[in-house]
Amino acid sequence: MLNRFSHCFTLSIMVLAGAVSAWEVVTVKPSAAENNAANELRSYLERVVPTGDITVGGKAARFIVGDSAEARGLGWSIAGLPEEEWHVKALDDGSVVIVGGGSRGTLYAAYHFLEDKAGVRWWTFNEEDVPSLKSLELKGLEMSGRPFFRQRDIYRCRIPHDGGRFAAHRRLNRDGDYATKAEYGGNFTFGPPQFVHTFGPYFPEKDYFKEHPEWYALRDGKRSPSTTNSQLCLSNREMRKELYKRLMGFIDKGETDAKERNLAPPRIYDFSANDCRNPCQCEDCQSIVRREGSEAGPLLDCLNEIAEQLAKDRPDLMLSTLAYYHTETPPKHIRPAKNIIIRLCDTDTDKAADFNAPQNQKFVNLLKGWAKLTDNLAVWEYSITYMLPTGPFPREFHLGNIMKTFAENNVKYFMFEHEGVDSSDMYAMTLWMESKLLEDPFADCEALRQEFLNGYYRAAAPFIDSYRRLLLASTNLHGTFVNWFNAPGEFTMFDAPTAIAASALMDQAEAAVANNADLLRRVRRARLNLDRIIALNWRVIVQNHVDGGNKPEAFPIDHDALLKRIRSTWSSCIPSMTSQEAASAQMNGECDRVAKFTYTPCKAPSQFAGRDYIDFIMEASRLYGQVVLPDTESEAGSRVTATNPKAISLPLQAALYVQETAKTIGAGTIKREDIKGAGYHWYKLFETTPEPTSLIYILNDWTIQFHLDSRMHALKGRKFDVWFNVKFDGPDYPFGNPDAQNSVSVSRMLLIPK
Numbered sequence: 160m161l162n163r164f165s166h167c168f169t170l171s172i173m174v175l176a177g178a179v180s181a182w183e184v185v186t187v188k189p190s191a192a193e194n195n196a197a198n199e200l201r202s203y204l205e206r207v208v209p210t211g212d213i214t215v216g217g218k219a220a221r222f223i224v225g226d227s228a229e230a231r232g233l234g235w236s237i238a239g240l241p242e243e244e245w246h247v248k249a250l251d252d253g254s255v256v257i258v259g260g261g262s263r264g265t266l267y268a269a270y271h272f273l274e275d276k277a278g279v280r281w282w283t284f285n286e287e288d289v290p291s292l293k294s295l296e297l298k299g300l301e302m303s304g305r306p307f308f309r310q311r312d313i314y315r316c317r318i319p320h321d322g323g324r325f326a327a328h329r330r331l332n333r334d335g336d337y338a339t340k341a342e343y344g345g346n347f348t349f350g351p352p353q354f355v356h357t358f359g360p361y362f363p364e365k366d367y368f369k370e371h372p373e374w375y376a377l378r379d380g381k382r383s384p385s386t387t388n389s390q391l392c393l394s395n396r397e398m399r400k401e402l403y404k405r406l407m408g409f410i411d412k413g414e415t416d417a418k419e420r421n422l423a424p425p426r427i428y429d430f431s432a433n434d435c436r437n438p439c440q441c442e443d444c445q446s447i448v449r450r451e452g453s454e455a456g457p458l459l460d461c462l463n464e465i466a467e468q469l470a471k472d473r474p475d476l477m478l479s480t481l482a483y484y485h486t487e488t489p490p491k492h493i494r495p496a497k498n499i500i501i502r503l504c505d506t507d508t509d510k511a512a513d514f515n516a517p518q519n520q521k522f523v524n525l526l527k528g529w530a531k532l533t534d535n536l537a538v539w540e541y542s543i544t545y546m547l548p549t550g551p552f553p554r555e556f557h558l559g560n561i562m563k564t565f566a567e568n569n570v571k572y573f574m575f576e577h578e579g580v581d582s583s584d585m586y587a588m589t590l591w592m593e594s595k596l597l598e599d600p601f602a603d604c605e606a607l608r609q610e611f612l613n614g615y616y617r618a619a620a621p622f623i624d625s626y627r628r629l630l631l632a633s634t635n636l637h638g639t640f641v642n643w644f645n646a647p648g649e650f651t652m653f654d655a656p657t658a659i660a661a662s663a664l665m666d667q668a669e670a671a672v673a674n675n676a677d678l679l680r681r682v683r684r685a686r687l688n689l690d691r692i693i694a695l696n697w698r699v700i701v702q703n704h705v706d707g708g709n710k711p712e713a714f715p716i717d718h719d720a721l722l723k724r725i726r727s728t729w730s731s732c733i734p735s736m737t738s739q740e741a742a743s744a745q746m747n748g749e750c751d752r753v754a755k756f757t758y759t760p761c762k763a764p765s766q767f768a769g770r771d772y773i774d775f776i777m778e779a780s781r782l783y784g785q786v787v788l789p790d791t792e793s794e795a796g797s798r799v800t801a802t803n804p805k806a807i808s809l810p811l812q813a814a815l816y817v818q819e820t821a822k823t824i825g826a827g828t829i830k831r832e833d834i835k836g837a838g839y840h841w842y843k844l845f846e847t848t849p850e851p852t853s854l855i856y857i858l859n860d861w862t863i864q865f866h867l868d869s870r871m872h873a874l875k876g877r878k879f880d881v882w883f884n885v886k887f888d889g890p891d892y893p894f895g896n897p898d899a900q901n902s903v904s905v906s907r908m909l910l911i912p913k
């Protein structure tokens with residue numbers, strides 16, 4: 160910064176510099192956080208006003224940070240202010256009071272002053288803008304606020320931890336799994352065993368199952384201790400007694416650990432289901448479910464008993480549990496106790512739409528239902544899609560509507576699960592907007608979007624803005640449904656015209672900042688998800704171009720340049736991550752694979768020419784361990800090949816499974832005698848009428864799935880025959896090549912209306 164002034168202005172600056180030391184930052188018996196607030200204020204202001212003075216009505220400013228007679232004179236004592244409420248006020252004598260309630264309020268006052276008045280921006284965990292001003296006059300300055308949500312958490316992970324500095328800059332009072340140091344105000348967090356999915360750690364199989372199998376869920380006539388496929392028997396009285404003992408032990412451990420590490424003690428203890436469905440089917444549990452119309456019934460019946468005892472023993476602590484999967488429906492009669500936080504998880508919504516969209520009404524109704532039952536409602540919102548990569552989706556246009564809906568429905572605690580410094584779409588921008596909206600869900604979302612675009616991307620902003628608007632328009636045009644596990648082929652907004660126009664806009668964005676390496680890196684990162692989805696859907700997009708009457712070789716995006724740019728941008732993200740080896744392996748795996756995806760035509764299925772059908776190619780399948788590969792032998796032009804003997808043994812299974820009701824409505828098999836010959840053949844597996852949350856799987860281990868949510872508008876209420884195009888190869892199959900490895904390749908699914 161100093162070298163800016165290293166020419167003929169030096170002398171006059173030196174003269175002006177005489178006044179620099181006039182402004183000062185003082186504290187009176189500061190806490191660790193107040194002391195840090197003062198240090199941060201001083202060091203940033205030295206950069207913001209490097210040579211001039213900071214004044215109040217012409218008098219040198221005297222920033223008084225934290226508790227002081229001046230603050231108390233204004234009625235603001237640290238203990239008297241509501242937690243996290245903050246105030247900044249310039250007085251006529253030149254004092255500038257910077258103060259706030261609880262352990263974080265004063266920090267928030269200092270950071271708000273730096274951001275809103277001095278113009279500092281903390282864009283990401285490692286990128287900030289500090290303006291340079293000639294002077295700063297603060298007469299009449301008065302600012303105050305309090306974050307809207309009581310708990311504000313963005314779960315990031317895979318980023319080196321900074322002790323809570325970024326979280327404090329962004330006014331997040333929880334920082335995922337990371338502890339926030341006292342100097343950053345500590346955090347508002349969960350105690351052991353962990354912050355979610357705690358049935359397993361409360362009752363480890365090795366400690367309890369042998370003696371108390373009845374404490375675990377009854378599944379199909381047997382008690383199951385699995386933490387991936389089963390839950391607990393929540394109606395069991397003896398289990399509840401042990402649960403309370405375990406809770407007391409965890410509280411003790413949580414408080415001892417916090418003391419040793421000089422951290423704030425945990426305030427919330429979680430008791431929530433394992434990360435699966437499959438609740439207990441015993442008569443005692445199910446009689447509560449029948450009465451309450453929800454699996455949340457037995458959960459709250461159990462937890463209320465624990466909460467009642469906790470309220471007597473430790474009225475300062477809260478319990479938390481999940482409204483997730485089978486427990487998401489609000490119960491009819493039972494109410495959560497006042498010291499229970501209900502954490503409603505948004506697993507259902509279309510993330511490319513706002514909460515007015517018809518497809519999102521089911522979730523909005525769940526939210527409204529829970530809002531009536533509790534004053535301690537938490538939301539767990541997913542910012543990314545998990546079937547990597549996160550394809551681009553126009554989330555930023557809807558965040559304002561979404562956060563306002565949560566705020567208006569009594570939500571007090573909030574967590575965004577937002578991993579993926581290398582893989583999330585528009586990671587920097589959405590994370591920044593999320594933190595702003597956690598503080599004020601009624602803020603002008605479009606203004607925030609523009610502020611970030613212009614501040615972070617500078618000259619490239621108009622082109623990125625146009626690309627994102629194009630994405631929004633195409634998403635709306637195609638009715639693309641972005642579920643939290645979308646496969647690449649489910650990002651249907653990327654037809655050829657959209658992919659071509661979006662790429663051209665990002666070429667312009669790059670050109671606009673070509674002479675600034677930092678800005679170019681930011682623009683390239685914003686482009687990475689676009690590039691990856693085009694590479695992964697290359698065949699589909701080029702086919703769409705060909706279907707529009709063009710030659711495949713006339714497709715204007717250069718495949719080699721695309722792949723080169725993906726590798727270069729992606730690898731540049733990895734040095735800032737904690738798990739660099741895993742990130743590199745993932746990058747190389749995907750890059751090597753998509754390099755093979757030159758154009759192989761995707762032809763209409765000739766056997767069904769002239770018939771009505773709904774087409775699912777493999778790019779739109781959700782895969783668990785398999786990958787899509789090009790294959791000119793199949794009409795669809797691609798395949799997924801499985802070789803796991805158990806998954807591909809005959810008879811080969813396929814079925815439609817409704818996740819919400821755990822029901823199978825239609826199933827079929829391909830038996831040895833059904834196999835029609837070498838190569839790909841069509842097999843009619845079963846007939847079905849899809850319901851919402853349906854998936855159709857093939858293979859005995861369910862590892863190839865087509866989820867139907869995005870097509871439900873075309874499928875609902877109609878009966879279909881389900882056909883798969885499959886090739887069997889290897890010595891175990893009739894007509895298989897005896898020298899080949901045993902394998903089953905799937906290249907397409909069709910639903911034919913009946």
Ligand SMILES: [Zn+2]
Nearest residue numbers: 392439441444
């Ligand atoms: Zn039970």
